Structure formats: structure tokens, C-alpha cells
Amino acid sequence: MTPPRKYLFLILLLLALFSSYNYIIYTDTSAYGAVRLSGKAVQGEKLWLDNNCHSCHQIYGLGGYLGPDLTNVYSFRKRDDKFLKSMFNSGIKAMPQFDFNETEKEELLQFLIEIDQTGQYPNTKAQIEADGWVKIENQNKTHE
Numbered sequence: 178m179t180p181p182r183k184y185l186f187l188i189l190l191l192l193a194l195f196s197s198y199n200y201i202i203y204t205d206t207s208a209y210g211a212v213r214l215s216g217k218a219v220q221g222e223k224l225w226l227d228n229n230c231h232s233c234h235q236i237y238g239l240g241g242y243l244g245p246d247l248t249n250v251y252s253f254r255k256r257d258d259k260f261l262k263s264m265f266n267s268g269i270k271a272m273p274q275f276d277f278n279e280t281e282k283e284e285l286l287q288f289l290i291e292i293d294q295t296g297q298y299p300n301t302k303a304q305i306e307a308d309g310w311v312k313i314e315n316q317n318k319t320h321e
């Protein structure tokens with residue numbers, strides 16, 4: 178028994194609506210400030226992952242805990258470019274000695290610069306209310 182034509186039309190209509198709805202949701206970047214890493218920073222991120230920086234360092238609190246969180250290392254802690262670039266190859270204390278060339282150091286630095294621009298960690302404006310919900314004041318401010 179074949180279903181009547183009107184059902185076929187209804188199913189196609191629902192499929193079209195579902196696809197349009199998904200398209201709109203997945204291409205709308207306004208909700209999270211449209212953070213996009215530049216090509217250079219993406220190279221830096223690759224170096225970051227390939228060299229396991231995240232096994233000792235955190236970004237937004239995620240990662241290993243042997244080294245400090247580096248989310249805002251660029252601005253928050255007032256490190257300049259020279260300091261950070263020399264840090265990558267320094268081998269100070271528990272930080273292993275790497276052998277990055279100048280381009281790679283620039284890329285890693287660019288990654289840290291752009292990560293820093295995405296927001297602040299820890300969010301000092303966040304408050305935990307009595308009922309357990311986290312209230313964030315000026316939530317969109319950090320993405321401007």
C-alpha cells in the first residue's frame with residue numbers, strides 16, 4: 178500500500194524546514210562572538226598540540242597542571258613578546274627545552290595572543306548563587 182501523495186508532500190516540507198533550521202543554527206556565529214583563529218595562530222595551535230604543551234599547561238582550566246594556565250598569559254600577566262618567545266625554548270625548571278625556529282615561535286606566540294583575546298580565565302565576574310547557578314555579569318563584554 179503506497180501512502181497518499183499529501184503525506185509525501187508533508188514529509189518533504191518537514192525535511193526542508195529541518196534542513197533550513199539546521200543551516201541557520203550551525204552557521205550563526207553571533208552567539209559566541211565569532212572567534213576565529215588566524216592562519217598563523219592555527220599553525221601555532223598545531224605546534225601546541227604536536228608538542229603536548231597541553232599536557233602541562235591549561236587553557237580555560239583544561240589541560241595538565243604541572244605548568245601554569247596560559248589563557249591570559251599574553252595580557253593578564255604582562256609578559257612581553259620577547260619573554261614569551263624565549264620561554265618556549267628555555268627549558269626552565271620543569272618546562273622542557275624545545276628547539277623552535279623563529280617562525281614557529283611567532284606562530285606559537287600568535288596562538289597565545291589570540292587565545293587571550295577570547296576572554297578571561299578565571300572569570301572574576303562570575304558568581305555562584307545560592308541555588309548553584311552561575312551568574313555572569315557582562316557576559317558578552319569579554320568577546321568584544
Ligand code: HEC
Nearest residue numbers: 228229230233243244245250261264269270271272273285
Ligand atoms: C613537562 C611540562 C611542560 C610542557 C610539556 C610545557 N611546559 Fe611550559 N611551562 C612548564 C612549567 C613548569 C612552567 C613554569 C616554569 C617556571 O616556573 O618558571 C612553564 C612555563 C611556560 C611559560 C611561561 C608562563 C609564565 O607566566 O611565566 C610559557 C609561555 C610556556 N610554558 C609555554 C609552553 C609551550 C608553548 C609549550 C609547548 C611547546 C610548553 N610550555 C610545554 C611546563 C611545561
